[in-house]
Amino acid sequence: MKLCHRLFQSSVGAKMLMAITGLMLTGFVLVHMSGNLILYAGPEKFNAYAHGIKSLGALLWLMRGGLLATFVLHVYLAIKLTIENKAARPVPYAYEATIQATAASRFMIHTGLMMLVFVIYHLAHYTFKIVSPEISALAPGDAYAMVVTGFSSPAVSGFYILAMAALSAHLRHGVSSLFQSLGLYHGNLNPITEKLGPIVASIVFFGFSSIPLAVLMGAIK
Amino acid sequence: MDITLHVWRQKNAKSQGKMEVIEGKNISEDSSFLEMLDTVNETLQESGVEPIAFDHDCREGICGMCSLVINGEPHGPEYGTTTCQLHMRSFKNGQHIFIEPWRAKAFPILRDLIVDxxxxxxxxxxxxxxxxxxxxxxxxxxxxxxxxxxxxxxxxxxxxxxxxxxxxxxxxxxxxxxxxxxxxxxxxxxxxxxxxxxxxxxxxxxxxxxxxxxxxxxxxxxxxxxxxxxxxxxxxxxxxxxxxxxxxxxxxxxxxx
Amino acid sequence: MNLDAKIPSGPLEEKWEKHKFDMKLINPANRRKYDVIVVGSGLAGASAAATLGGLGYNVSCFCFQDSPRRAHSIAAQGGINAAKNYQGDGDSVHRLFYDTIKGGDFRAREANVHRLAEVSRNIIDQCVAQGVPFARDYGGLLDNRSFGGAQVSRTFYARGQTGQQLLLGAYSALNREISRGTVKMYSRKEMLEVVLVDGKARGIVVRDLVTGEIASHAGHAVILATGGYGNVFYLSTNAKGCNVTATWRAHKKGAGFANPCYTQVHPTCIPVSGDYQSKLTLMSESLRNDGRVWVPKKLGDTRPPDQISEEERDYYLERKYPSFGNLAPRDIASRSAKEACDAGRGVGPGGLGVYLDFADAIKRVGEDAIKKKYGNLFHMYKKITAENPYKSPMRIYPAVHYTMGGLWVDYNLMSNIPGLFVLGEANFSDHGANRLGASALMQGLADGYFVIPYTLPNYFANEKFEKVTNSDQAFKEAEGVVSEGSKKFLSIKGSRSVNSFHKELGKIMWDKCGMARTKAGLEEALVKIPKLRDEFWQNLKVLGGNESLNQSLERAGRVADFLEFGELMCQDALHREESCGGHFRTEHQTEDGEAKRDDGNFCYVGVWENKGVGKKAELHKETLQFENVKLATRSYK
The missing domain is CATH 1.10.1060.10 (Alpha-helical ferredoxin)
Structure with a gap:
């Protein structure tokens, strides 16, 4: 169990776990987004997709459990590392300057914590259906109607789009950076990995945000 | 050229430090950043003020002794250059220059700009x-x-x-x-x-x-x-x-x- | 003063092997009972401390910098010589030995130099084993370059940072011993006294440069590896912290100072640009492999270099020394530059500079190839001067760089004080009157890795040691002297800064005891220096206190020692009525301006005994015997 200890306790190991959990969460986000985009194919296809997921039964719970564990680990390590990082420089510079680091990389913990808040809200909103009475009033199984109802409110849609902007910023740095944490920084690889972050970030932002926008603009009813 | 320095002054490891404003007059553009500090230190001593303590040794960019965060950037604005090889021609007449020590819990300050x-x-x-x-x-x-x-x-x-x-x-x-x-x-x-x-x-x-x-x-x-x-x-x-x-x-x- | 060099008998080639066998050993179990104090953590100090620690001795190592890795050995650029003959171009131990003796203008001990050439090969093996990344060719084997004063390629290098890589190798060996607990490292501690008990060196007194605390350390032997005294000139290529304090204070305790007038002026440095200047920057001698040195033929020609045609240029080194050309030894290249400038043909502001031109080399091999070889040096030049050396020639001028003189040591590297060993640039032993390029690194590491680990145990095995602790009377007295010294500097409360005194001393030394020395000039310096010293003790201004980090106070101690040492240097230069290597007396030159040695009267090591401040030191002589080489006029024509 020495390996476990090293991964959790050491600086380099914890960063690797961050990278691995981050990679898994990115995978989930991309799959989730692809599923959401089925909305454009109409209510039948989307509801069938939603039903398909529900009918996975025990497997679904296993996946949910795994996802939750990954998420909790990612958040836990992020907070732990951030606390250590802050402690490493108790007195700040009088003249703060950044040479070249991107804004996305400097605000990882902020965009990350925003995601934490968002995920809690998102689960309450669509999974536990305890936020809005309109959604809890809908017939179970009509996922399509649930999405359309939820995003009909400009405030809710606005919040979702804002959250996706935060997620996008998080991924912009995170996806490129995880390769470095895993030791995959190399002259031949860099042109790809450097661009991968911004590409994934853009796809995720536009993919997710298009749905509330489409609902608000009446393209999806 | 004339410049205004904002320098971290701290008596020793235990005392509280603060930024102080020190004027630098008649500095040659061809002098290095550390030679500028030498000149300022001579003036300070003439007026009975203890000189600014800063680490330096080889002054040719290889010993690694010199440090200084200059306007928020370690070793100043020039790319691939140590403070001792940074020259005043990289700064403008009348510029305000902030000089701070390396800041890290693991590098305790010993005096002014010197860290351990x-x-x-x-x-x-x-x-x-x-x-x-x-x-x-x-x-x-x-x-x-x-x-x-x-x-x-x-x-x-x-x-x-x-x-x-x-x-x-x-x-x-x-x-x-x-x-x-x-x-x-x-x-x-x-x-x-x-x-x-x-x-x-x-x-x-x-x-x-x-x-x-x-x-x-x-x-x-x-x-x-x-x-x-x-x-x-x-x-x-x-x-x-x-x-x-x-x-x-x-x-x-x-x-x- | 006993100046028995203790050179082993037998043929030159067998002396060291024989001596190694004749010397006594210390049983591994007994080694930890011996405490060794090493002062200095450069190539010589770090390698000695690491090696002795590795053997099992109980070592304490001291440096004034914040880390042993800062020692000025780190700044050596060009390379390290070794008689490996990997290039198959006719090199051998004997050739390296001969080149070094000849390069030193026949003023070094044959036996020491031969040993140096022998162990040079082991140094490269040792460093490679430590992970020093020397330059390699495409076959994966080590590459070599050629250097001044030699016609073979025997210089191993790591781009322009050989000193750094070798020092970091020694530093890593030292770190290994520190982690094993055999060496205890003391950083930011300055040695201010050597303590003698019963005539033997038994410890030192140091001042903690952070807290001002004064402490004593006792041991069975003291090794000084504290570098050279080039900063007596104020402007030199040495680091700002380099000083003579450790060796000078040992000298004042009775150690003989040998050949202090032998100073090396390096030909390829960036010229002085103004009053504010705090140091001079060296450009590796390796540049002379591809750069051509020239000045305009016409006096006072101020046209930019690209407007001066080939016919109007004087490639003076190639003209005067056709067989060595631009790779003439340092002393000769430096003096030729001075001659050209004194004649009014110097270039740049103030006319104190000559061109080092790469145009031909760039035309021949391309800018990229030159960049690969010297990129970091060109970069450095550009940073300092804001000129682009790829487009216009560099301007260079000689600057003080290395000091061949130092504390006198015997073949075992022990001074005339029993138990006080002196290594590296701090001793006088191997370079005679002039050091060849890439030989300083070789000597520092030879002394530390391969000589002292044999000779120190022999000293231990042959001596009886009384028990001595750092609370003994001798230590308390020495501590008193040190703390009085600090108090004195602070109590003068005059009006001049330490720096201003140092600058003034440096100017006297450079003008009167620099590249060319005259009787009148030296006599003048011998009047001026004591005067300046008197003023120093009357009018010095050091602010702040003793119980804190006080850089002015540190420097005051070092400058005070330089003010005494400078006088000895001039005295030595005045007494040596000949020209040899780095010591050039204008009265003694041949018709075409070359150094004229006087082997009849001066073929000896001049060793000075201190008689107190302001009193004339007493000269002792160690006659140099040459049994294997013929004393000849050094010719590089």
Whole structure:
């Protein structure tokens, strides 16, 4: 169990776990987004997709459990590392300057914590259906109607789009950076990995945000 | 040229420090940044004020003794340049220049702009060496080293241990410094036998000293006066993972010959 | 003063082997009972401390910098010589020995130099084993370059940072011993006294440069590896902290100072640009492999270099020394530059500079190839001067760089004080009157890795040691002297800064005891220096206190020692009525301006015994015997 200890306790190991959990969460986000985009194919296809997921039964719970564990680990390590990082420089510079680091990389913990808040809200909103009475009033199984109802409110849609902007910023740095944490920084690889972050970030932002926008603009009813 | 300095003054490790404004008059544009401080110090002493204490030695960019965060950037605005090789022609007449010490919990301030970088020595002592006794090692040309490996090892070995990477990092992380040594020795056949032990021990020591963790922003690379690439950090990460995976738990009761 | 060099008998080639066998050993179990104090952590100090620690001695190592890795050995650029003959171009131990003796203008001990050439090969093996990334060719084997004063390629290098890589190798060996607990490292501690008990060196007194605390350390032997005294000139290529304090204070305790007038002026440095200047920057001698040195033929020609045609240029080194050309030894190249400038043909502001031109080399091999070889040097030049050396020639001028003189030592590297050993640049032993390029690194590491580990045990085995601790009377007295010294500097409360005194001393030394020395000039300096010293003790201003980090106070101590040492240097230069190597007396030159040695009267090591401040030191002589080489006029024509 020495390996476990090293991964959790050491600086380099914890960063690797961050990278691995981050990679898994990115995978989930991309799959989730692809599923959401089925909305454009109409209510039948989307509801069938939603039903398909529900009918996975025990497997679904296993996946949910795994996802939750990954998420909790990612958040836990992020907070732990951030606390250590802050402690490493108790007195700040009088003249703060950044040479070249991107804004996305400097605000990882902020965009990350925003995601934490968002995920809690998102689960309450669509999974536990305890936020809005309109959604809890809908017939179970009509996922399509649930999405359309939820995003009909400009405030809710606005919040979702804002959250996706935060997620996008998080991924912009995170996806490129995880390769470095895993030791995959190399002259031949860099042109790809450097661009991968911004590409994934853009796809995720536009993919997710298009749905509330489409609902608000009446393209999806 | 005339400039206005904002300098961190602190009597000793225990006292509180603060930024003080000091005027620099008639500074030659061709003087180095440290020669500018020499000139200012002469003037301060004439008026009975103790000179600004700052670390420096070789003044040719190799000893790694000079430091100074200048307007928020370690070693100042010039790329790939130590403070001692930074010249005043990089600044404008009338400019305000903020001069601060390296800031990190692991680098306690001793006086004014001087910090204690003993943590770096202790990290090296943890494993930054090849265990070879002095005596009669084999002939130097016995083991050929591919030129590209030797060159890469050299690129890492140029580290001067100044600490700019720590000063530049928002997390005060010395990953570039640690990685430079790990990478150098892991690339050379002579360093291979101890590669696992070395990387584990040095990374552990880095944490024990109270440094922060890397968040891959590469500010260290941008600030490094020797332009060491963060590619070496990636190599250290690989080395670390490999070593952690191969590490065996210590067996008990097997001492002796 | 006993100046028995203790050179072993037998043929030159067998002396060291024989001596190694004749010397007594210390049993591994007994080694930890011996405490060794090493002062200085450069190539010589770090390698000695690491090696002795590795053997099992109980070592304490001291440096004034914040880390042993800062020692000025780190700044050596060009390379390290070794008689490996990997290039198959006719090199051998004997040739390296001969080149070094000849390069030193026949003023070094044959036996020492031969030993140096022998162990040079082991150094390269040792460094490679430590992971020093020397330059390699495409076959993966070590590469070599050629250097001044030699016609073979025997210089191993790591781009332009050989000193750095070798020092970091020694530093890593030291770190290994520190982690094993055999060496205890003391950083930011300055040695201010050597303590003698019963005539033997038994410890030192140091001042903690952070807290001002004064402490004593006792041991069975003291090794000084504290570098050279080039900073007596104020402007030199040495680091700002380099000083003579450790060796000078040992000298005042009775150690003989040998050949202090032998100073090396390096030909390829960036010229002085103004009053504010705090140091001079060296450009590696390796540049002379591809750069051609020239000045305009016409006096006072101020046209930019690209407007001066080939016919109007004087490639004076190639003209005067056709066989060595631009690779003439340092003393000769430096003096030729001075001659050209004194004649009014110098270039750049103030006319104190000559061109080092790469145009031909760039035309021949391309800018990229030049960049690969010298990129970092060109970069450095550009940073300092804001000129682009790829486009216009560099301007260079000689600057003080290395000091061949130092504390006198015997073949075992022990001074005339029993138990006080002196290594590296701090001793006088191997370079005679002039050091060849890439030989300083060789000597520092030879002394530390391969000589002292044999000779120190022999000293231990042959001596009886009384028990001495750092609370003994001798230590308390020495501590008193040190703390009085600090108090005195602070109590003068005059009006001049330490720096201003140092600058003034440096100017006297450079003008009167620099590249060319005259009787009248030296006599003048011998009047001026004591005067300046008197003023120093009347009018010095050091602010702040003793119980804190006080850089002015540190420097005051060093400058005070330089003010005494400078006088000895001039005295030595005045007494040596000949020209040899780095010591050039204008009265003694041949018709074409070359150094004229006087082997009949001066073929000896001049060793000075201190008689107190302001009193004339007493000269002792160690006659140099040449049994294997013929004393000849050094010719590089």
């Amino acid at each position: 970088r003993g943590a770096f020595d202790r990290i090296q002592q943890a494993g930054g060496f090849v265990s070879v006794n002095v005596g009669s090692p084999q002939d130097a040309n016995c083991i050929p080293v591919p030129k590209q490996d030797a060159d890469k090892a050299f690129d890492a070995a140029v580290c001067i241990g100044c600490g700019a990477c720590v000063a530049a990092c928002k997390n005060a992380s010395p990953m570039l410094f640690v990685a430079a040594k790990v990478s150098q020795l892991s690339l050379l056949p002579q360093g291979k036998p101890e590669r696992e032990k070395r990387v584990l021990a040095m990374v552990d020591q880095m944490k024990a000293e109270g440094f922060g963790n890397c968040t891959n922003q590469y500010e260290c690379e941008a600030a490094c006066p020797k332009e060491i690439s963060v590619e070496h950090i990636a190599r250290m990460n690989r080395e670390y993972f490999r070593a952690a995976a191969l590490e065996e738990s210590p067996k008990e009761g097997h001492g002796g010959e």
